[in-house]
Amino acid sequence: MTEEPLVRWDWIARNWANGGPTAISALLENHVVMAFLPVLFGLVVALPLGLACVRWRWLYQPTAALMNVTYSLPSLVLFSIFLSVTGLTRSTVVIPLTFFALAVLIPAVVDGLASVPDPVRQSAVAMGFRPARRLLRVELPVAVPVVLAGLRVATVSSISLVSVGALIGQGGLGNLFIDGWQRQFYTPIVVGIVLIVLLAVLADGLLVLAQRLLTPWSRARRTA
Amino acid sequence: MITFEDVTKRYRDGTVAVDDLSLEVPTGAITVFVGPSGCGKTTSLRMINRMIDATSGRITLDGQDVREIDPPTLRRGIGYVIQQAGLFPHRKIVDNVATVPYLLGWSKKKARTRAMELLELVGLDPGLAGRYPFQLSGGQQQRVGVARALAADPPVLLMDEPFSAVDPIVRASLQDELLRLQSELRKTIVFVTHDIDEAVKLGDTVAVMRVGGRLAQMAGPATLLTEPADDFVREFLGRDRGIRRLSFISAKEVRLSPSPSDLVTDEDGRALGWRTADGLAAHGTFNPETDSLRVALDAALLSPNGTAVAVDEEGRVRGVAGRDAIDELLAEYAPPAAGRAPGGSSGGSSSGAGDSEGAPA
Structure with missing residues (x-):
């Protein structure tokens, strides 16, 4: 028996786009969708919920506690809970991952709004901003760097967590791991790891770029 | 209002x-x-x-x-x-x-x-x-x-x-x-x-x-x-x-005397210092048009002979004011004498813009 190489390039070439659902490119696409939807849903929910937690302070402690408990649950447990509701579909992965994203994003929104310096908020009031406009034009924009920092964590962890979905056949690139383990064939595993890491680095890089473009005013403030 | x-x-x-x-x-x-x-x-x-x-x-x-x-x-x-x-x-x-x-x-x-x-x-x-x-x-x-x-x-x-x-x-x-x-x-x-x-x-x-x-x-x-x-x-x-x-108190009313000969000036009339046996000594200046009596007094105190030098905007000497001249003005603006025990009591009238008594408890 000849020694199995770590990477068989011909296998990659044959399976990159073979048209089937197990093609690497199809898995990559699935992975991207399943990793980003939870972050998107998470952000949409975390913004109003975070605002509510700032407006009604008593809400924050129970919300944060609930989110932390959710975060401490192994993702597999959550998947199995939703498996009975949503079956072997993407939703069984996307819904739990949305909860994980929320656990990071709600505190990020709350901390972001708390990061608005008091003199800034007060001068906005004194200039004659009404509450809604003050929130949209002053407080949220000033909160952006902190919210984006949370978004980076949520995005990268979501990209990594999707692979666990492979256990129910919805793991994007994670499916390559199962394939590899079952056949004692390393190439799919290496491909999966490399692509997930690249995806995470790319997504994080894009978010950093977005931060630079969105908040040119914040770069030096941290050192100031 | x-x-x-x-x-x-x-x-x-x-x-x-x-x-x-x-x-x-x-x-x-x-x-x-x-x-x-x-x-x-x-x-x-x-x-x-x-x-x-x-x-x-x-x-x-x-x-x-x-x-x-x-x-x-x-x-x-x-x-x-x-x-x-x-x-x-x-x-x-x-x-x-x-x-x-x-x-x-x-x-x-x-x-x-x-x-x-x-x-x-x-x-x-x-x-x-x-x-x-x-x-x-x-x-x-x-x-x-x-x-x-x-x-x-x-x-x-x-x-x-x-x-x-x-x-x-x-x-x-x-x-x-x-x-x-x-x-x-x-x-x-x-x-x-x-x-x-x-x-x-x-x-x-x-x-x-x-x-x-x-x-x-x-x-x-x-x-x-x-x-x-x-x-x-x-x-x-x-x-x-x-x-x-x-x-x-404006220094405008300070009585100025002509510049004495021991005040050394440059060709533009700007003061350089007081002539003494050891060379030039420091001098203090004030501008009567813009400065207060406090500046004039300060200028006098900074000069070895107690005389302040009055200058114009360009720094040219207009005259000098000795301590006697400053004293005259100080006396004129002395606080009202009547009823001012060291403990201080309110009441009485005085000059001063925007003067109105508060309502102490």
Whole structure:
């Protein structure tokens, strides 16, 4: 028996786009969708919920506690809970991952709004901003760097967590791991790891770029 | 004119921040609220633009009760300068200054044009317009804060310890700048500070407040220094009241003598020093047109022969004033003699702008 190489390039070439659902490119696409939807849903929910937690302070402690408990649950447990509701579909992965994203994003929104310096908020009031406009034009924009920092964590962890979905056949690139383990064939595993890491680095890089473009005013403030 | 009529602010826990305050803030002048922390000066200021609402009593702005005006509308008509500037970190300087014009619905172009004028007015390089606040020094940020407050040309300006977070040299220049601006703009300014020297320097009228939110004395700065209403005010004013009071007497009336021969000047007539056996000795100068008696006295004390050199704007010698000449003027402006026991009692009349007695408890 000849020694199995770590990477068989011909296998990659044959399976990159073979048209089937197990093609690497199809898995990559699935992975991207399943990793980003939870972050998107998470952000949409975390913004109003975070605002509510700032407006009604008593809400924050129970919300944060609930989110932390959710975060401490192994993702597999959550998947199995939703498996009975949503079956072997993407939703069984996307819904739990949305909860994980929320656990990071709600505190990020709350901390972001708390990061608005008091003199800034007060001068906005004194200039004659009404509450809604003050929130949209002053407080949220000033909160952006902190919210984006949370978004980076949520995005990268979501990209990594999707692979666990492979256990129910919805793991994007994670499916390559199962394939590899079952056949004692390393190439799919290496491909999966490399692509997930690249995806995470790319997504994080894009978010950093977005931060630079969105908040040119914040770069030096941290050192100031 | 802004009036406080029996204004009290009591918080739910029973703390009284402002206690039955009645006073008038004259139009077109600087009125300073000064006092130790906890005296209710900032609370009083913020009740004017309703960032805090009074528990009882009335505050009127040109006769209208401020509580009848929708707060954001009221605030857009009143400039506000906050401690540490409170600039919006995510907006460029020009847009920070244009904040209120934008809120009032001005076009972007008009608002920005106005903002550029204001940057110039407060002595800032227009090249800073495109920068962000973090790129400016504390003093520059505070100037932007003043420009922002003035953007919509409000008749009233509220300033809440605006210069307390900058170093003393910058503070002094910001104070001078404010006085220069005020001589042009003649706004009705309410200025809050805990620094009595700042109060005395800037105020046309100074309202001294004591802990518990009560007015201790309200008077022109010169009157305050010579006739503090009680021990609290006297202590709060601190040392050297007699000397500091001289800042409010113009040196214009100092009798000048012709320049003596031992004062050495250059070919333009600028003083170089006093001729002595050991060479030139230092001299002190004052400009009778712009300086106070305090500067003249200081100049006299700095010269070995006790003689101050009077100069004009260009520094050319116009004459000299010996200590006898300064003494004559000091005698003329001596505080009123009658009924001034060292313990100090209120009452009696005196000269001084904006002089009105407060309502000590």
